[in-house]
Amino acid sequence: MALPEKITVGVFGAAGRMGATVCAAVAGDQDLELVAAVDPGAVGESLRKVTGVDSDIEIAGKAEHLDVKPQVMIDFTHLEAARANLAWCAEQGVHAVGGTTGFLDADFQRFRETFTTSNCLIAPNFAIGAILMMRFAELAAPWFETAEVIEFHHDAKVDAPSGTAIRTVERMAAASSDWTADPTTTNTIDGARGAEGPAGIRIHAVRMHGMVAHQEVLLGTTGQTLSIRHDSYDRSSFMPGVLLAAKNVASHAGLTIGLDALVDL
Numbered sequence: 001m002a003l004p005e006k007i008t009v010g011v012f013g014a015a016g017r018m019g020a021t022v023c024a025a026v027a028g029d030q031d032l033e034l035v036a037a038v039d040p041g042a043v044g045e046s047l048r049k050v051t052g053v054d055s056d057i058e059i060a061g062k063a064e065h066l067d068v069k070p071q072v073m074i075d076f077t078h079l080e081a082a083r084a085n086l087a088w089c090a091e092q093g094v095h096a097v098g099g100t101t102g103f104l105d106a107d108f109q110r111f112r113e114t115f116t117t118s119n120c121l122i123a124p125n126f127a128i129g130a131i132l133m134m135r136f137a138e139l140a141a142p143w144f145e146t147a148e149v150i151e152f153h154h155d156a157k158v159d160a161p162s163g164t165a166i167r168t169v170e171r172m173a174a175a176s177s178d179w180t181a182d183p184t185t186t187n188t189i190d191g192a193r194g195a196e197g198p199a200g201i202r203i204h205a206v207r208m209h210g211m212v213a214h215q216e217v218l219l220g221t222t223g224q225t226l227s228i229r230h231d232s233y234d235r236s237s238f239m240p241g242v243l244l245a246a247k248n249v250a251s252h253a254g255l256t257i258g259l260d261a262l263v264d265l
Contacts, residue, residue: 009246010036010070012085013077014059018099018235020051022074025239027053031247035068036060038085063088072246075100078158083107090114097245098122099238101163111255121249121256124163126241130215131259133230134168137217140226141175144219148194152206152214160205161195164215167258172217173199212237 009026013019014037026034034047034055042050043061050059060066063073063085072095075085082100089096090111095118103122111120125131141147151165173179179199187193194204213232218225232238241259248262 006031006033007072007247007250008033008035008068008070010034010038010063010066010068010073012038012063012073012075012081014047015039015042015045015050016076018076018238020053021235021239022076022242023047023051023053023055025236025243026074026246027055029243032243036066036070036073038063038066063092069094071095072097072249074098074242074246079103086111086120087114089118089120090116093117095249096120097242097249099126099242102159108255108257115254119249119252119254119256121245121252121259121262123241123245123257123259124167125213126238126245126259127213127230127232128241128259128263129230129237130164130213130232131241131263133215133217133228134164134171135260136228137168137219138171138175140217140219140228141172142178144176144221144226145178145180146220147172147179148202148204148218149197150204150206150216150218152208152211154211154213155207155209157207160207161197161203162205162213162215164213165203165205166197168215168217169197169199169201169203172201173197 009032011022026032037047037059039059040061042059045059047053047055047057074097075082076099079102086096149165151162194202197203216229
């Protein structure tokens with residue numbers, strides 16, 4: 001019996017820390033085949049030299065310079081690069097898996113309009129535990145009147161608050177409209193109460209050396225509080241979700257936001 005063909009995959013931002021981790025994860029998966037890598041900061045270098053992955057693939061500076069067009073491209077870059085990368089995927093009929101955060105509503109609308117011959121899955125967080133955290137917060141929301149979210153990330157993250165924090169608060173706000181107003185009348189220092197998200201739920205962003213990605217959801221009601229926390233201590237925590245997305249994006253038409261559709265929550 002012939003073995004099923006592997007899904008061919010390429011990685012944008014392959015020379016970055018997250019990109020290198022993605023390359024290693026894809027290369028080590030029996031159902032996927034790493035066939036392409038893009039990173040303008042490592043043009044012409046071999047993937048083996050830059051990432052340590054056992055591959056002779058030469059890193060291209062742009063997607064249009066690739067010798068092989070993969071079935072799926074994975075993007076963990078920065079916002080402007082990701083916009084261009086996903087546009088290329090849509091134009092070329094290549095499925096896209098995006099982990100870059102900071103997209104605006106206009107970006108998502110453009111993705112819905114342009115991904116017609118291929119599909120796009122964008123997730124603010126690929127850790128399965130983080131997906132469960134958001135779901136648990138959503139379930140708890142109707143039972144509490146006050147809530148705040150604190151997110152902690154490494155000091156190289158340029159956007160704040162995180163996409164995970166924003167998505168968490170959006171889901172909590174959609175689950176309940178009964179939230180107590182913030183009682184603060186005086187801010188001794190501007191911004192002390194954090195950013196105001198949907199339904200007035202406050203979000204606090206921490207950027208600190210030594211951290212990777214962490215989030216705590218705090219909910220309170222009469223006489224009790226509930227804390228829901230998730231911690232990613234290493235980038236490898238995101239890889240099961242990334243690989244799951246790469247294998248399933250072809251079966252989810254158009255634009256999909258978040259891993260929920262794949263995890264069946």
